[in-house]
Amino acid sequence: MLQVKDGNLEKMGLLFERYHRALFGFLYHMTGQSDASEDLVQNVFYRMLKYRHTFTGEGEFRTWMYHLARNVLADHVRKNKHSVHHYDVADFVERIGGGTTADEQMQKEQELASLHDALRKMSPDNREILILSRFQELKYEEIARILDTTEGAVKVRVHRAMTELKRVFLKA
Secondary structure, three states: OHHHHOOOOOHHHHHHHHHHHHHHHHHHHHHOOHHHHHHHHHHHHHHHHHOHHHOOOOOOHHHHHHHHHHHHHHHHHHHOOOOOOOOOHHHHHHHHOOOOOHHHHHHHHHHHHHHHHHHHHOOHHHHHHHHHHHHOOOOHHHHHHHHOOOHHHHHHHHHHHHHHHHHHHHHO
């Protein structure tokens, strides 16, 4: 990113190749909309170019990138307050792997649908922290920098979010 900041814009393609899938996953889990998430990823990379002068290189690039992604997402949510989350269960079956029999496959799909329905019903803050920690597999230290809080606060928030997810999931 420092090279992009210095004017070597060809390096942006390398950043895109490295990070677009992770960004898409984060945004997809937050919105539940594949097409919107693809657009949002493009907006994040556009903002990286537009605001490249703000990247100092002192912190990790991923932290800066997720700050931009959260801002793009917040703008999207403000503009689309009434949009509905639609999760595609097939995406998650691919990620986890299906069962060996048709019955196991169907059960896995039903469980995943219930899980993502529960995620959709959670508060946006709790959903975001679970997505960053469990789906994006970021370390608590990284999440703390992204959310501008302490690592201890992140641990507490993840625990509370898991408790909420369990409560919502078991209600369904």
